[in-house]
Amino acid sequence: MRALCWEGVGKLAVRDVPEPRIRAQGDIIVKVRASSVCGSDLHLINGYLPAMREGDILGHEFMGEVVETGPSVQRLKVGDRVVVGSVVACGSCWYCRTEQYSLCDNSNPQPVIPEKLWGHSPAGILGYSHAAGGYSGSHAEYIRVPFGDVGAFTVPDGVPDDSVVFASDAMPTGWMAADFCGLKGGEVVAVWGAGGVGQMAARAAQLLGAGRVIVIDRLPERLGTAADRLGVETVNYAETDVLEALREMTAGRGPDACIEAVGMEAHDVGPTYAYDKAKQSARLTTDRPTSVRQAIMACRKGGTVSIVGVYGGLVDKFPLGAAMNKALVLRMGQMHAQRYIPMLLDRLAAGEIDPGYLATHPMSLEEGARGYEMFEKKEEGCLRTVLHPKRS
Amino acid sequence: MTSNGTRWALAGAATVTAVGVGRVVARRRRRHQPDRAGGWYVVHRGITVDRPVDAVIGFWSDRERLDRALAEWATLEQLDENRWRCVARDPAGGRTEWRAEISVDGPRRLSWRVTRGPVIQQGQVELVPAPQDRGTEIRAELRWRSGRVRRALGLTTRRDPDRGLRDALRRIKSLIETGQMIDTRHDPSGRSPKQEAATNKVREKLMAGGRP
Structure with missing residues (x-):
């Protein structure tokens, strides 16, 4: 599949990479329909947050369609249109139980850097460097989402992709x-x-x-x-x-x-x-x-x-x-996505919030590097570039 | 200009300083030196699992569930009443085998002794209810013997029993709480096989250890 990869400070390129597979019983694979750039990506691209490795796939604010589910996934089924919270949370530890999802104990498998920097390791974040768990990001055709039942939410019909994508993070x-x-x-x-x-x-x-x-x-x-x-x-x-x-x-x-x-x-x-x-x-x-x-x-x-x-x-x-x-x-703090997303989807469906106007620049994955450049330099009134992996 | 004597004095002072700085840096790199008692290195590590004590004991005693949980990285075989054989596999495909005697010392207490394996060690685990409905504290003590050379090597390789213990406690917590271990090693990336191998080395460092 095609994916937008970090190639070094300030360098992005689209590469052919292997497709993700189900690795644990709670995993789901999502076919990405819309994946937004985020201001916090700029810190990674520009090398201000350490622990990026050459070839890492960026992107953490996205929505798409479930194409595969792990054996223990119950709430979701293949074909569901979902939005996924950027923060990975297990749903079973004390922090998740008390709805402090971005502090999940079990979702960062590489806790050493955050522990050195901050004393403890918060939750992992999709596509957000090896300090946040080393997960592959969403600027790709497909993405593996761990603890799918906890982090992915079915989207109300009628709300467009480029609007609901912001229920992921912004x-x-x-x-x-x-x-x-x-x-x-x-x-x-x-x-x-x-x-x-x-x-x-x-x-x-x-x-x-x-x-x-x-x-x-x-x-x-x-x-x-x-x-x-x-x-x-x-x-x-x-x-x-x-x-x-x-x-x-x-x-x-x-x-x-x-x-x-x-x-x-x-x-x-x-x-x-x-x-x-x-x-x-x-x-x-x-x-x-x-x-x-x-x-x-x-x-x-x-x-x-x-x-x-x-x-x-x-x-x-x-x-x-x-x-x-x-x-x-x-x-x-980093947001407790899973606490707020269901309520936000209701408000989206009711028209109380309409973030669709943020998606000023829809682009293909191939145009990703240019999309980030426009976003960073705020060219042409760019509020957010939203990448559509399948549109190329 | 400067006499030979002064030069030698300067060189000596510089050497002493360099050695001193080196020692301080080495000590800073590993601030938590294990305690020593009766020829053993001793470390204490604990982790809090968000489940009642009975559920934590249940995890150990449900053999089928334990095997399923361990399936990806180790196999356990009971040799007789309290002797066990364990074979652990590392990601590179290597195998480490050891035998241990496990004894139950009380309702919430368990101890083990490795009788054959790469590192001579023994340890004990105690389960204590955590305050404020926070579940169970797993408190572990690990003792191991190690020669000077092995100790020096242990500092530079992954074969550090303390890091192994911390890693194990994190795994146990995750398995009890979520029934799985998160692993991002096989996530797709745009890396060449060579870059991937280098990244996996970094990963190992970032995974091993960790504060339970």
Whole structure:
């Protein structure tokens, strides 16, 4: 089969690779119909999250059709149209039992790197390097999904592939970000990042009762889309001082909750950003926490900062003093896909959330490398490139 | 300029420093040196399984299920009441055989002694109910004998009983909780056979050990 493989830092190529096979009793094989690029892939492609090996197949946000099931699979059958959570979870350990699926004890068979870096190993993630288990990704014609009964969900009829694909990662991540904020109704929520996850977080915050949602980015077209599609207020940090703007918009209080949906390769303007970027390029620091710093500084006293952008290691100049003295609640984590997907599919079917507009650039697998380039450089208003392996 | 004496003094100081740094690095690389007692290396490792004690005991005592669980990597054969023969297969197709005596020391306690095998070892396992409805703590103690040379080799190869123990505990936990072991070694990739072999070596390193 054809698959989009990582060939070294910044290099992607389509290769002929063997087809996956059922390896364990709970496995399913999914024929991929749509597989989205994700901002967190850029960290892997650019070598900021270690543990990629030449030839690894990328991709973790996808949907498709079940073509084979392992002997213990009960909930799914061949022919089911499914969306699969990016995070692999066994469904049987204490973390899964308490719905903290991204912390699953049994789904990372290669736990040594995360244990060295973070003390413990969280769940494995499909197509997300050898630190996350070494699973093959979804930018391929077929993919093996372990614990299929736990991670794959049948999709309601009538919801298009390019819409439901985001129920795999962007929607549950955005939802969890808003869920972390503990909204009771009427709050002001600020969201850093108007990409797929940021926009889904903004929509989730609206549905969970936020009074006002303010989205922050530097790309006018993304901010425009967020304003048009979701009716949120926007701040362009390239033109405006974000902290001043947020303080003014909230009459001095600051947002009640700040969601960070950007991650370790954040952009900014000014000398601090240049310094961070230089340090990161020389691998003297792993992450550029520009937007986390802003979120902490902007958040109202006693408010919540919710971090769903991906970070890998150590950060510089983290304003712990601000967080401590303002008594902030910091919440963060990889999303618990399996907890949120069924509810999100219901909301998709009911039309409460419609992420289809994120798929600005449908492409074939063969165009994958170009798709990532457009996505990274935000060319032609690219919000998300969605690859269709069978369309070539 | 500099006299010969100074040169020798500098060279000596540099050597001492290099040796010292080397020792510190070596120690840092393996911070958890096993304890030693009566000529044995001793390690203690534990893991928490999200199942009640009875279910954990049930896993061991259900022979059919145990064989099915072990099928891919080992075969067990009972020789007599408490003597067992085990043959383990590694991914490269190699086989390691050992014989052990297993004795039940109490309702939740079990000990074993390897009578014939690559490493002389003995150990015991105790099952303790975990707090807060967290299941069962499997607490294991492993003792092994090892000469200096073997010990030095053990540091550089996979034949480290401590890492083996941690790996085994992780496998047991996964088998009891999920009935299977996740393995991504055969997942497709765009690697050549040579690159795949190199990646498998990395995999082995990333799999062996692990904090149970």
